[in-house]
Amino acid sequence: MMVKETRGGKWTSDLVLDLYSNLLSEVWDVVSALIGEAILELLFTLSVRKIGEKYPFLNTLNVSEAGISMDRMKQEYRVLSPLEIHRGFQSLLNHLLTLFSALAEGVISREVFPKVFPKVREAERLISQK
């Protein structure tokens, strides 16, 4: 898929990156309140390392106890196909949700699902826009 420009002049890739940036921040806020920043940082780092093998752009995510920063990613990968970005983040989120379920069954997922699904749907809508 080619990179498309929207009416406002912003690249679709930028929009998808912004969308996932907001989503990851929300996930961070919800889950860090439940399990603490240190463990969450570990889970994010492990997930980025694993999924980054297939989607190398994810390796530019900066994870620390302070949260997640996508500044480098936004600079370096704005020309990447929005679909590729969407798929990468989808895999990352799936992996994180698998880890959350493994640790605490539904306790974390129950809090996170309502945040994730609307955003993922919005990303799909952005990508499919002609």
Place this chain on the structure above:
Amino acid sequence: MRLIVKNLNILRSILNTINTSFEMKELVESAGNNLPSLFEFSAFGLFWKEESTLYLYQEESCPLSFTQEVAKNMLRVLNILGEGAEELDRVTLQIEKKKLRPSHMAMDPKATLKSYLTLPLAVEEEIMGCVSLNSDQPNAYDAQDLQFFSVIGYQMAATLKHYQRFSSIKTMAIYDTLTGLYNRRYLEERLMAETQKAFYGGASLSLVMVDIDHFKKVNDTFGHTTGDLVLKEIASLLKNSTRKKDTVARYGGEEFVLILPEAGLEVTVAIAERIRRQIEQTPFEVGQTQLNLTVSLGISSFPSHHAHSKEDLIQMADQALYDAKRGGRNRVCVYNPPQR
């Protein structure tokens, strides 16, 4: 509000007991004793990777099948976190059973794991193990339980990190860094304990002093790196040729000392002779060439040699070693008291 304050006070007290624990078992027990005030659980587990040990604090009536299910689940979680598949049969289980619920609410012998919370114990991205709350009741845990449990897990991880650091300091203090054998300092301590046990308890105790023959030549000809490799190989050979209860230490340079508790002269001579033969028959690979080495060994033994202190035993073994060297090396000599 009152409940939250009460829970926070309990949490504070749990964190305090974790902080002041000096041993893993104590840590698990003191946490376990306090956790029932905060959570409903059938088993609380702490798995420490370094020792491959799973400490479980569980309800008295907990059936074995439930214990195994908990253990398997904790290892499964670690596996999902990418920490390698630790096999259950290689894990040491340390189980502490406590009465956590009244008798009429004892666990069903067929109870299965219905809910759990498992958190990795991690410091600076290193996963040291995991900690887990487990219940035979469905939906036993909610978001607030997870919040409290994560604070406890975080404190436990920090405490484990202290244990790890302390244990590496302890390791440095008692082991010889090159050979991995005990060092001289530990040898003196051990010998003091063993001589007291033997002198007052009447058990026999022997000492073997081992010296590599012409070791200086190895260093001069092949260099110190090769010399170090030879020392390591001989150290491992000594370790493998002795019994579990024996202490093998590097005394200094190319000299080693073996403490053999409850070993009379006959047994000690047999062990020393076996070591001598084994080293004589072992070709040491040095680059392209093979090196044949021999050792000399001196033995002293209580009560045979009427030693009165650990210093006596060392001095007697040293004298016997001197006799072995003077007698042509590659031999075992037993202390021979001076003739009057």
